Amino acid sequence: MTSSSSVLIVDDEPAMRDFMSRWVTGLGLHATTATNADEALATLRAGRYDLAVVDGLMPGHDGLWLGTELQRKHPYTGVIIATAYPNSLSENASQPEIADFLVNPFQRDSFTGALERGRQWRKQALEELQWHAALSKELKERTEDLCVRLHASADQSPAIIYQLTALMADRVPATLQHGARVARFAVATARELSLDQKAIDELDLAARFHDVGKAAMPHALLAKPSPLAPGETAIMRRHAEAGAEILRRAPALASIAPIVLTTHEWFGGGGYPLKLAGAAIPLASRIIGVVDAYDTMTDAGRDRASVEPAGAVSELLRCGGTQFDPEALDAFLAVLGRH
Numbered sequence: 057m058t059s060s061s062s063v064l065i066v067d068d069e070p071a072m073r074d075f076m077s078r079w080v081t082g083l084g085l086h087a088t089t090a091t092n093a094d095e096a097l098a099t100l101r102a103g104r105y106d107l108a109v110v111d112g113l114m115p116g117h118d119g120l121w122l123g124t125e126l127q128r129k130h131p132y133t134g135v136i137i138a139t140a141y142p143n144s145l146s147e148n149a150s151q152p153e154i155a156d157f158l159v160n161p162f163q164r165d166s167f168t169g170a171l172e173r174g175r176q177w178r179k180q181a182l183e184e185l186q187w188h189a190a191l192s193k194e195l196k197e198r199t200e201d202l203c204v205r206l207h208a209s210a211d212q213s214p215a216i217i218y219q220l221t222a223l224m225a226d227r228v229p230a231t232l233q234h235g236a237r238v239a240r241f242a243v244a245t246a247r248e249l250s251l252d253q254k255a256i257d258e259l260d261l262a263a264r265f266h267d268v269g270k271a272a273m274p275h276a277l278l279a280k281p282s283p284l285a286p287g288e289t290a291i292m293r294r295h296a297e298a299g300a301e302i303l304r305r306a307p308a309l310a311s312i313a314p315i316v317l318t319t320h321e322w323f324g325g326g327g328y329p330l331k332l333a334g335a336a337i338p339l340a341s342r343i344i345g346v347v348d349a350y351d352t353m354t355d356a357g358r359d360r361a362s363v364e365p366a367g368a369v370s371e372l373l374r375c376g377g378t379q380f381d382p383e384a385l386d387a388f389l390a391v392l393g394r395h
Contacts (some may be wrong), residue, residue: 062086062103065169066096066122067111067138075107075180079164083171093117096309097125105133107174109158109167112139126154132181134174138162188287191274195291198272199298203305213308217261223271228278231267234351239263241391246340247277248387259340262315266344269316278388293328315340324378342381346372346388349380365392 063080067073081086088105090096092114096138108126112119113262123135134155137259155177158170166295202223206216206270218338220235224232242263246256270278277284278289284292300317321327323334337345353368369389 061106061175062088064088064090064094064096064099064105064108065134066090066108066114066119067164068092068114069111072111076167079167080171083168086172093119093122093125096122097129100129104130106178107134107136107155107171109136109138109170111131112137112141123154128233132178132185134181138171153290170207183286186290188291189382191277191288191291194274195272195294195298198274199301201271202272202302206302206306216306216308220265220268224265224268227271228267228273231270234355235264235267237351237355238266238344238347241351242340242343244391245343245347245384245388248391249343249383251339251341255340258312258315259343261309262312262319262340263347265299265303265312265345266310266316266319266348267295267299268302269295269297272298272302293320297329315344316337317341319344321345322379327379337381339381339384342384343388346384348382349375350388 061290063085065073065076065080066089067076068091073091077087077089088099088103095110096110110119110126116121117203117231119137119139123137126133126135135153136156137154138158138160138328155174156170158166158202159352162170170309206219224235236334237343239260243256243260244260251259273292273295277288280288296319298318300313303316315338317333318330319340321330321332321337323337323342323345325331325333350368351373353363354365355362369392372373372380372385373390376382
């Protein structure tokens with residue numbers, strides 16, 4: 057640990073605060089103390105902390121509540137919970153991400169070890185922050201590069217469609233094949249709903265290219281053999297925005313950009329990236345959302361097995377009205393029943 061490290065100590069017992077503070081100072085670190093959760097949060101107005109050692113049981117708000125607040129306001133502070141009952145706390149599903157548990161009663165060596173594990177937790181969290189920043193930068197640069205490369209054919213729809221198809225075939229071939237399957241069922245669903253031909257033509261294009269933004273994703277995410285970490289998943293979800301930007305910058309395809317942007321919105325709210333709900337989501341996007349989910353479930357991915365069609369239908373029905381538009385879902389199931 058470096059001399060610049062700062063530690064917040066929160067405990068309602070004066071003796072505990074005193075000896076932990078002396079231990080921290082003895083390690084060459086800067087200690088700040090607070091008697092309860094509210095006082096601890098008040099100190100954050102004046103500074104931030106690398107580590108926080110928090111008593112699990114305090115009058116008023118307990119240690120887990122404070123840990124959650126610290127993680128929400130300062131997610132790179134390593135939180136260490138001091139408690140006599142670590143197992144009961146670790147089983148709490150709503151707990152913040154704890155760097156370590158310090159079991160009462162503890163000696164100086166145990167305290168020092170907990171601080172070191174908290175430091176390592178913070179180091180890893182900051183490294184992940186830098187990694188995510190690098191991924192975000194690469195995504196932005198790749199998106200801009202694709203926009204520039206497509207600009208030459210901006211007024212020629214056939215040429216742009218050919219370029220986008222070739223681009224996806226090169227970088228994300230499975231996504232291109234997935235888009236073709238989604239388009240086929242989405243068009244049939246649109247006809248079931250009696251959409252006009254212009255709307256169906258736009259839907260067809262949007263379905264084919266609803267994942268075009270994945271072509272701008274960093275190679276490290278596309279090629280990762282294991283499941284993505286939560287932060288990486290958040291960046292991958294930005295493919296909707298990247299795809300919409302790519303299409304928006306090509307006037308010949310700009311009309312389908314809003315559809316591509318909103319294919320992952322949920323009918324009941326809670327989707328991404330705009331948190332839209334109900335009729336605020338374009339009907340074409342609601343149709344694609346249903347078909348996309350079915351095809352994704354029934355087609356094996358790099359880190360998942362496929363689901364039997366009956367199981368996929370059951371899942372669609374379970375999420376009807378929350379994730380999926382019931383009208384679009386009913387129309388898709390009617391089409392599926394004829395195949």
